[in-house]
Amino acid sequence: xxxxxxxxxxxxxxxxxxxxxxxxxxxxxxxxxxxxxxxxxxxxxxxxxxxxxxxxxxxxxxxxxxxxxxxxxxxxxxxxxxxxxxxxxxxxxxxxxxxxxxxxxxxxxxxxxxxxxxxxxxxxxxxxxxxxxxxxxxxxxxxxxxxxxxxxxxxxxxxxxxxxxxxxxxxxxxxxxxxxxxxxxxxxxxxxxxxxxxxxxxxxxxxxxxxxxxxxxxxxxxxxxxxxxxxxxxxxxxxxxxxxxxxxxxxxxxxxxxxxxxxxxxxxxxxxxxxxxxxxxxxxxxxxxxxxxxxxxxxxxxxxxxxxxxxxxxxxxxxxxxxxxxxxxxxxxxxxxxxxxxxxxxxxxxxxxxxxxxxxxxxxxxxxxxxxxxxxxxxxxxxxxxxxxxxxxxxxxxxxxxxxxxxxxxxxxxxxxxxxxxxxxxxxxxxxxxxxxxxxxxxxxxxxxxxxxxxxxxxxxxxxxxxxxxxxxxxxxxxx
Amino acid sequence: xxxxxxxxxxxxxxxxxxxxxxxxxxxxxxxxxxxxxxxxxxxxxxxxxxxxxxxxxxxxxxxxxxxxxxxxxxxxxxxxxxxxxxxxxxxxxxxxxxxxxxxxxxxxxxxxxxxxxx
Numbered sequence: 001x002x003x004x005x006x007x008x009x010x011x012x013x014x015x016x017x018x019x020x021x022x023x024x025x026x027x028x029x030x031x032x033x034x035x036x037x038x039x040x041x042x043x044x045x046x047x048x049x050x051x052x053x054x055x056x057x058x059x060x061x062x063x064x065x066x067x068x069x070x071x072x073x074x075x076x077x078x079x080x081x082x083x084x085x086x087x088x089x090x091x092x093x094x095x096x097x098x099x100x101x102x103x104x105x106x107x108x109x110x111x112x113x114x115x116x117x118x119x120x121x122x123x124x125x126x127x128x129x130x131x132x133x134x135x136x137x138x139x140x141x142x143x144x145x146x147x148x149x150x151x152x153x154x155x156x157x158x159x160x161x162x163x164x165x166x167x168x169x170x171x172x173x174x175x176x177x178x179x180x181x182x183x184x185x186x187x188x189x190x191x192x193x194x195x196x197x198x199x200x201x202x203x204x205x206x207x208x209x210x211x212x213x214x215x216x217x218x219x220x221x222x223x224x225x226x227x228x229x230x231x232x233x234x235x236x237x238x239x240x241x242x243x244x245x246x247x248x249x250x251x252x253x254x255x256x257x258x259x260x261x262x263x264x265x266x267x268x269x270x271x272x273x274x275x276x277x278x279x280x281x282x283x284x285x286x287x288x289x290x291x292x293x294x295x296x297x298x299x300x301x302x303x304x305x306x307x308x309x310x311x312x313x314x315x316x317x318x319x320x321x322x323x324x325x326x327x328x329x330x331x332x333x334x335x336x337x338x339x340x341x342x343x344x345x346x347x348x349x350x351x352x353x354x355x356x357x358x359x360x361x362x363x364x365x366x367x368x369x370x371x372x373x374x375x376x377x378x379x380x381x382x383x384x385x386x387x388x389x390x391x392x393x394x395x396x397x398x399x400x401x402x403x404x405x406x407x408x409x410x411x412x413x414x415x416x417x418x419x420x421x422x423x424x425x426x427x428x429x430x431x432x433x434x435x436x437x438x439x440x441x442x443x444x445x446x447x448x449x450x451x452x453x454x455x456x457x458x459x460x461x462x463x464x465x466x467x468x469x470x471x472x473x474x475x476x477x478x479x480x
Numbered sequence: 481x482x483x484x485x486x487x488x489x490x491x492x493x494x495x496x497x498x499x500x501x502x503x504x505x506x507x508x509x510x511x512x513x514x515x516x517x518x519x520x521x522x523x524x525x526x527x528x529x530x531x532x533x534x535x536x537x538x539x540x541x542x543x544x545x546x547x548x549x550x551x552x553x554x555x556x557x558x559x560x561x562x563x564x565x566x567x568x569x570x571x572x573x574x575x576x577x578x579x580x581x582x583x584x585x586x587x588x589x590x591x592x593x594x595x596x597x598x
Contacts, residue, residue, distance in 0.1 A: 008570070024584045031591030181485070 009064050012071035014057060015050040015079055016116045019086075022046025023112035030105020040097060043108045044090050047115075051083045061477070067187060069123040074324075077475030078122025078251040081328055085244045086115040088335045091450035092342055093236035099347070100147070107147060111240060114140035118248035125259070126187045127176045127209075130252045134172065134216065137248055138165050141241050145233040151350050157232025164215070164225045172212025178205030188259040195263050206261065206268065210275075213256070216249035219275050219309060220282040223302045227286075230298035234350060238294060239338030242301045243331040250308055250327055254320060257312055258478055265315050272313035273405050279306030280412040287419050293341055293352045296419055297334070300378060303416055304330055310409055311393035314400040317476060322392030324472040329385035329461050333377040336454030340371040343447055357423060359432025368427040370455055377458045379420035380413045385461035392469065542594045553582050 010017065023046075026039050033039070054076055061072040069075075089111060097104045117137030124130040142165060146158025180186060182202035183194035195202060214222040230238045261268050283303030290296035308330070311323035344360065344367070345352045361368035377384035390413060394406040461468050521528075560567070560575050567575075589595060 024581065027588050028584050031588055 012057065012062065012064050013069065015054040015083070016119050018050040018053055019046055019112050019116050019119070022050075023109040023116070026105050026112070027109045030109075036101050036104040037098065039104055039108050040090050040094050043112055044087055046112065047083055047087045047090065051080065051087075054079045054083065063125065068126045068129045069120070070125045071123065073475045073477050074251075074255070075119075075123035077324060077471065078247065079119045081247050081331060082115055082118040082122070082244060085118075085240065085247065085331050085335065086111065088332075088339075088450050088453060089236060089240035089244070091446050091453075092239055092335065092339050093234075094446040095444050096234060096236050096342065103147060103149075107144065110140040110144050114144070114240075114244065118244050118251075121248040122251040122255075124252060125189070125255070127179065127191070127256075128186050130256070131169075131172060131176060133248075134212075134252070135169065137245060138169070138216075141237075141245060144237045144241070145229055147237060148234045148350055150348065151232070153232040154234065154350065155232075157229045160225055160232075161229045168212050168215035168222070171208050171215075175205045175208030175210075175212060178202070178208065181205075188256060191260040192262055195260070203267070206264075209256065210268075210271070213249055213253040214275065217246050217253065217305045217308075218302050219305050220279040220302060223279070223283070223305075226302055227295050227298040230301070231292055231294045231351060235294065235338055235342045235345060238298075239335050239342075242297070242338070243327075243334050246301070246305060246308075247327045247331060250305075250312070250323060254312055254323060255478060257315075258320065269313055269315050269400075272309060273402060276306050276309040276313050276405065277408050279303070279309060280409060281306075284412050284415045284419075287416065290419070291354050293354060293357065293423070294338075296354070296423075297337060297341075300416065300419070301334065303412065304334075304378070306412070307390055307393060307409060310397050310405055313405065314393070314396035314402060316396055316400050317473075318399055319393065319396035320478075321469065321472040321476040322389070322396045324475055325392050325465075325469055326389035328468060328472070329377075329389040329458070332454045332457040332461065333374050333384075333386055336451060336458060337371065337374040337378065339447060339451045339454060340367060340374065343367060343444065343451070354422070354426060355433065357426040358430045359427070361428045362432060368424075370451055371427065372424045373455060373458060375420040375423050377462070379417045381417075383462045385458045385465075388462060388465040388469070539597075546589055546594060549585065550582070553579075 022043055025046075026043055029042070030036060030039055057071070057076075061070070063070050090108070093107065093111070097107060100107070114137050117133045117135070117140065120133035121130060121137065124133050142158055142162040145161050146155050148154035176186070178201055179191055182198040182205060183191045185191045185194060211222060213219075215225075218226045230242060233241070257268070257272075280303050283299050283301075283306055287296050287299030287303065290299060304326075308323055308326045311319040311326060313319070314322075341352045344356065344364075346356075373384065377386035380387045380390045382388075390409065394409050397403070397406040397409070556578065557575070560571070563571075
């Protein structure tokens with residue numbers, strides 16, 4: 001018997017491997033080290049090395065590992081987005097981790113493992129790889145959600161997320177099984193080629209896959225877990241998963257939609273448009289009357305998933321690059337908004353109520369101004385990053401003769417302005433409560449630096465959207 | 481394609497009907513002499529005192545987890561070891577990397593006192 005080894009080229013996977021090695025190192029060093037403060041810096045170094053590797057690996061579009069993964073501009077773009085999100089999330093978690101020193105290594109390692117899953121999702125060209133990446137990303141997030149062990153809500157959130165997530169994974173797998181039964185392929189190109197004339201079985205498979213993706217990126221009506229999980233999880237984790245899981249979920253969703261469903265756009269485009277309308281409206285209406293800022297941002301993140309889905313539903317090149325641009329812009333503004341919450345929340349409470357925002361501008365003028373910028377950007381006020389994100393995806397809808405969808409989106413943006421501006425109004429125009437306890441906003445340079453980075457990018461992307469859009473357009477070249 | 485799945489359906493029906501047939505036949509043939517003692521939980525032995533839904537301390541779960549991990553490692557290593565002579569340097573390095581990653585896990589479990597009986 002002769003054994004023929006498959007030609008395995010791991011080189012394009014190097015960024016992920018760098019992150020994995022960093023995570024393992026963090027885990028092992030954590031058990032020996034007395035001073036755990038620099039584990040975060042080690043992880044950050046690993047993230048930066050992975051970023052440099054991604055940037056310098058110009059291998060050209062190629063499929064590798066038995067065509068399971070693709071190294072195309074699209075995957076590289078998602079890699080960069082995920083790495084930026086990971087780096088900022090590490091900085092956001094720095095202060096919180098120092099008060100949870102005994103769990104520091106696990107937190108950092110799980111965050112990196114989750115990032116590996118996210119990056120793999122962007123590169124996956126096969127439904128099985130997508131599933132494995134999805135599980136790597138989700139399992140780490142389930143544990144991270146329950147990390148604030150001193151609060152019951154954190155454990156509750158983790159259990160809810162785990163149970164519902166496992167359920168969604170089952171839907172996804174059943175969809176994969178049905179699609180395989182109908183088309184005989186696991187790879188997206190093969191599925192796409194054999195889609196024609198497969199009838200009900202393939203349609204049911206695609207529908208089940210849509211449920212799985214919708215759960216991950218929190219599209220209505222599969223969003224029920226979002227508010228509870230976002231509120232219960234430690235805020236630094238909420239920040240990470242609200243942007244990271246969304247970026248990764250949409251990355252795989254987009255590739256699946258544009259490669260496997262390219263021929264059946266007429267069937268699925270309207271379905272996605274309907275989902276987008278439902279998601280935007282539901283998210284925005286529910287966000288109007290929230291008393292917790294984290295919960296409000298959770299509903300807002302549902303609404304933003306709806307806006308991003310408009311780009312997917314449009315189904316054209318502009319929609320594709322618009323969605324990528326949106327994911328990048330959303331990452332910065334949402335990480336920033338959660339960063340401000342981390343700065344303002346009382347120690348150990350893990351949450352921030354709307355009334356606690358009253359008059360914060362007087363004591364913390366810089367912080368209030370920063371929060372206002374993020375809120376304006378989320379609301380889509382020009383010239384900030386959020387405006388151009390919406391501009392491109394709605395523009396794509398108009399181009400695809402779905403002007404009604406763009407109009408629904410714009411109406412929704414107007415609704416959302418109410419609750420985003422409410423934050424600024426509370427901060428600037430209301431007298432502070434007498435019994436507002438002073439929060440420790442001073443002396444947190446790491447957190448302040450993370451906020452500064454997010455702020456610079458939100459304004460920078462808004463002032464020079466052309467550069468970023470050009471990057472997104474180059475990245476929109478999918479390799480099947 | 482659908483025909484092949486049809487065979488699966490026929491198979492499922494037959495597979496289900498065999499045990500069902502047995503149960504129904506036994507139900508039809510057996511003598512029926514019901515009396516209250518037959519309905520108790522134990523026909524012999526003591527009645528339970530208090531609630532039976534109590535928590536058991538399952539502290540061996542950690543050992544079970546670690547056992548499963550290293551058991552699966554062995555499953556992967558056996559074919560690797562059998563084919564060792566035929567593998568190139570690449571295969572050797574891959575195997576070593578695999579063991580190293582698991583070794584990191586073992587160190588982690590050990591230093592976190594997962595191997596101590598608490």
